[in-house]
Structure formats: C-alpha cells, structure tokens
Amino acid sequence: MQLDQSGLQILDEDECRALLARAGIGRIVFTHQALPAVQPVNFLLSRGDIVIKVSRTSRLATAAADTVVAFEIDDYDIDAEAGWSVVAVGRARRVTDPREITMLEALPLRTWAPVERDTFIRVRPELITGRRIGNAAEAIVTP
Template identity: 45%
Template sequence: MEPMNPPTDHRGLEVLSPEECDRLLETTPIGRVAFVHAGEPQILPVNYRYVEGSIVIRTTVGSKLDVAEMEGRFAFEIDDWDPATRTGWSVLGHGIATVVTDEEEVARLEALGLHPWAEETTGDLWIRIILDDVTGRRIS
C-alpha cells in the first residue's frame, strides 16, 4: 500500500523518488561539479546532459580535466530554491569521471548540442561521470 506521506530522511526532509531525480537531472540545464584539486575541494558550474545514468559535460583544458584524467571522484549537484516561499529541492550524485575518447561516442555526444559553460573552446573534450548514487530532497 502506498504510504500516506512521502518518505522523509533523518532531518525531516522529503526524499525524492529515483524517477523524480531522473526527471530533474534530465530537465535542469546547469549543475555543479565538485572535485578535489591539489588537495582542495573545488566547485564549478557546468552545462551538462544526463545520458543513460551518466552526467556528461564538455570542457576546455583545465582543472576539471586534470581530475578526470586521473579518473577522480566527482560530486554533482543540481538545485532550485525560491527565496520568497522558502521551498526548493536538490539532487546530489557521486561517481568516477572519465574522458570520453571513443570517436563514435564523441560523435554521439556532439549531436546533443551541448556547449561548455565557457564558450571559447580550444581543447574541446567530453567528460562522463557515471553516477553510482543519486539522492534527492525537497524542502517545502
């Protein structure tokens, strides 16, 4: 039987269903990647696509790529917050980042029409973060 109220976590926040997390990941254009660079945490906003359970971003050469080349762990976050009503939601995920090198796959990703956050692309590369856990919360 369906519960009367949506499930909540230990903090009393509504837990979003996997389907709702997928929907938000598929429809939100901007997210943030967090990673460890030179021993310090970093956060960068990114344009992304959510493809078959993976976050795909396009980047120029920079610290994001250095980490990806090391197959580093990334955290990924999207959110929305209305200050007036103090309601919002967030979806978090984690996974290993890899550079997409397969030409056919790059061609498929090119067809997504995704532009990097910074437009001037000298070293245009694709990074895939295969999410191994995704959690979502709603604040209302």
C-alpha cells in the same frame, strides 16, 4: 512521503533522475591540488550519464580523469521558502573513443563559457540522492 531526520522529503531515484534530465546547469565537485573544488557547468544526460564539455587544459579535465566526483543540481523559490536538491556521486572519465565523441558532438550540449571546449567528460552516477524542503511541489514545477 518519506522524511529524513531533518524533516526534509526524500526524493526517490526516479524523481532525482527526472530532475537531472531537465536541468541544464549543475555544479561538479572534484579534487584539485588535494583540495575540494566546485565548478558550475552546463550539462546534459546521455544514456543515464552526466555529460559535460570542457577545455582539455582545464583543471577540471585534468582532475576529473577516472576519479570519483559529486554533481549537484537544485532549484529554490526564496519567497515560498521551498526547494529541492539532487546530488549524484560517480566516477568521471574523459571520453576518448572517436565514435562516442561523434555521438556526443551531435547532442545539444551548449556551454556558456567563451573558451573553446574540446573534451567530453562523462560521469556515471552510482549514488543519487535528493531532498525537498517546504512546499516545493507547489512552488517549483517538477516533472
């Protein structure tokens, strides 16, 4: 087990990807009007990419077109004082190819928000890091 300078366990890329594959909610970090913005989103993985569905008029759809974004998932057990966090950084792009859109429409990506979602954004992770604190291996079931 490898620890960082703060004493947190460093998760390897395979474990980070496995955690990404089973999570359904994450936070995407992007730039909006020259300021950082964070938005919770439903997502899934497709061919190793993070896929979200947004309204084409949303600030996220506008801001995350061919830009670098960060994406974060986590899970914590407050009582056990344990948890983990995974951050993926990569370039976001709007999906415009009709065949790719058809393929993504067939995936079980559901959004919670009531507004119609008509635009897919795909994030290709280029850097994936993760950390675990406390007894998270016991307190939180990991793949």
